[in-house]
Amino acid sequence: MANSNLPRRIIKETQRLLSEPAPGISASPSEENMRYFNVMVLGPSQSPYEGGVFKLELFLPEEYPMAPPKLGRICLDILKDKWSPALQIRTVLLSIQALLSAPNPDDPLSENVAKHWKSNEVEAVETAKEWTRLYATGA
Amino acid sequence: MDSEDDMHDANDVESLEDFYSGDTAIDSDDAADGDYEFIDNDSEDEYDDFTSHRNQQNYTILSEADIRQWQENDILKISTVLSISKVEAGILLRHYNWSVSKVHDEWFADEEKVRNTVGLLERPVIEFPNAREMTCGICFEDFPSAMMSAVACGHPFCNSCWAGYLGTSINDGPGCLTLRCPDPSCAAAVGQDMINTLAREEDREKYARYFLRSYIEDNRKAKWCPAPGCDYAVDFVVGSGNYDVTCRCSHGFCWSCTEEAHRPVDCGTVCKWIMKNSAESENMNWILANSKPCPKCKRPIEKNQGCMHITCTPPCKFEFCWLCLGAWSDHGERTGGFYACNRYETAKQEGVYDESEKRREMAKNSLERYTHYYERWASNQSSRQKALQDLQLMQSVHLEKLSDIQCQPESQLKFIIEAWSQIVECRRVLKWTYAYGYYLPEHEHAKRRFFEYMQGEAEAGLERLHQCAEKELQVYLNAEGPSKEFNEFRTKLAGLTSVTRNYFENLVRALENGLADVDSHGACSRTTSSKSLGGSRSKSGRGRGTSSKSGSSSRNIDDSSHWSCEHCTFANVRSATICQMCHNRR
Ligand SMILES: [Zn+2]
Ligand SMILES: [Zn+2]
Ligand SMILES: [Zn+2]
Ligand SMILES: [Zn+2]
Ligand SMILES: [Zn+2]
Ligand SMILES: [Zn+2]
Ligand SMILES: [Zn+2]
DSSP states (O other), X not given: OTTTTOOHHHHHHHHHHHHSOOTTEXXXXXXXXXXXXXXXXEOOTTSTTTTOEEXXXXXXXXXXXXXXXXXXXXXOGGGXXXXXXXXXXXXXXXXXXXXXXXXXXXXXXXXXXXXXXXXXXXXXXXXXXXXXXXXXXXX | OTHHXXXXXXXXXXXXXXXXXXXXXXXXXXXXXXXXXXXOOOOTTTTTSHHHHHHTSSEEEEOHHHHHHHHHHHHHHHHHHHTOOHHHHHHHHHHTTTOHHHHHHHHHHOHHHHHHHHTOOSSOSSOOOOOSEEEOTTTOOEEEGGGEEOOTTOOOEEHHHHHHHHHHHHHTOGGGGGOBOSSTTOOOBOOHHHHHHHSOHHHHHHHHHHHHHHHHXXXXXXXXXXXXXXXXXXXXXXXXXXXEEEOTTSOEEETTTOSBOOTTXXXXXXXXXXXXXXXXXXXXXXXXXXXXXXXXXXXXXEOOSSSSEEEOOTTTOOEEETTTOOBGGGOSGGGTXXXXXXXXXXXXXXXXXXXXXXXXXXXXXXXXXXXXXXXXHHHHHHHHHHHHHHHHHIIIIIHHHHHHHTTOOGGGGHHHHHHHHHHHHHHHHHHXXXXXXXXXXXXXXXXXXXXXXXXXXXXXXXXXXXXXXXIIHHHHHHOSSOOTTHHHHHHHHHHHHHHXXXXXXXXXXXXXXXXXXXXXXXXXXXXXXXXXXHHHHHSTTOSSOOHHHHHHHHHHHHOTTEEEOTTTOOEEETTOSBOTTTOOBO
């Protein structure tokens, strides 16, 4: 129902995200609502987050791409006044990944990352498994 | 505006007869209305030569049509001199707060840098593709190139995405005036030409409004009139002295802080006073119930926490106990611990209970002091409102009636309008001097004495004038026919108007130079002036010099048929030994 009338742009973006995922990033649309994505960003190597997974939820509002995607409480300039409709989900997720490589303790994002971060080893293994499964099914 | 000098001479007391019987001084519109009219900006060569035109006065009232015209004029000027399009000139001017000279300077200093900052590209970043069909970078649909558009950079997007992009930005607010190309790596500015060809009609109109309003709101030398519902703006020549302006809607306000006109009191004092008033407005009981004067600095301190440890606001920062008003440092084990203070109880037992009496006394004093100034400030405010109504009633109804009863042409009754206008203006000044007085430090005894003397003289003069205009005039309004005393009344009211004006000019001048003349206040209070208070509001560059004043003062004395009162400057007939106005001896 929510998936009928999905703009061509969203369909194309989704297809590309699944067929050519950016390294260390996975974004898969929910089956009930194609505007809703489960996102995982792998902690970049040689960063404090190496070996961990950053999970978040992304939602494309009705006005997308004129309005930016919604990403919880994450504070990123391109999700606000620096948003341009020529940006994409992929570019947003790459920006988050870049932030993880060079975390800035004063940045509100870091606080979010800290909250969502699964440093627990057992859980890290779990996510890694899920990660692999997703890659396998996505390909 | 050379006729201004004639006007002021005409207002001098000794030439009052000439003023009202003669036809030379009064028939010039400039002279008759100059005092209470705003600047007329509809004059002939305004747009060709408005820079020099504006040099003669310190502000100009702008209607929407004027704003449009001035904006258009500035854009045209920049477009011509810089050889750029009008759209680009508009973008540049807006970026530099509509300052033509700033755009000039920046552009000719470093054109490349300006172009980069503002986003005015000289050549495209990419060649606009000449393929028959291409994909839009926003909607990912394919379009024939005729349905794609780009700004100077050449980044193509489909026209429908452009409309969405522009509309989203325009509906977000005036930020749309600084819109850039949708390509995230591109800083090319999007101008009004794109809006006009690609945006929806209602968005185009909204944009045009923002663009027009920007000429005032982003402009360092223009502001909207703050009166509710007023659409005029005021263009002000910054650095030209006093900030009081009068809008065409008749609202008088301070151009600097946009509060109502408050000359001679400075903006900072006005701001403090207004905040004080709103803080006090709740009611006086509130102060007694929720605040106590700090035992050290005596300022009232509000208790806004449950704990009894109170720290006075900076710079005092004295820490004391709410219950006993003793120093917090004394509160140790001895008193039962910091959060179980029993000193209040102890004090009560020991009979030191009148501490709290003292506290109430202190609070009462600080309140009484404030109440004294506030009461006078507020009553002058309401008195001014009343005078304003009376002035309007006089102009709309009474003047005509009086003209019929007393068989006088209305042109001969202008002295009444002058009197009322003077009252309105003086009430405003007097009101603000009470805010000034409240903040005048207690320990500056000499200044305070001098100030209170000047204020008292001015106030007494104003009361006489107000009473004469209000009560004595009534007699002639109610009369059956012409009264032979009417000419005497004319002389008296005109005289009082002039005298009061002098008092207030002295007061305004004294406050504006920070009571610096405190040592020579005798000389100062005697200074005669030929400048009207009303005039100094609307005319630039006047009222600062004092050299002309001694001139007119000596002219008063030289007049052999009159003598000029040392105290109030009133020109008395030679035979009088006591001043008719202030009852001081010659
Ligand atoms: Zn498009
Ligand atoms: Zn571009
Ligand atoms: Zn106005
Ligand atoms: Zn002000
Ligand atoms: Zn204190
Ligand atoms: Zn205590
Ligand atoms: Zn006198």
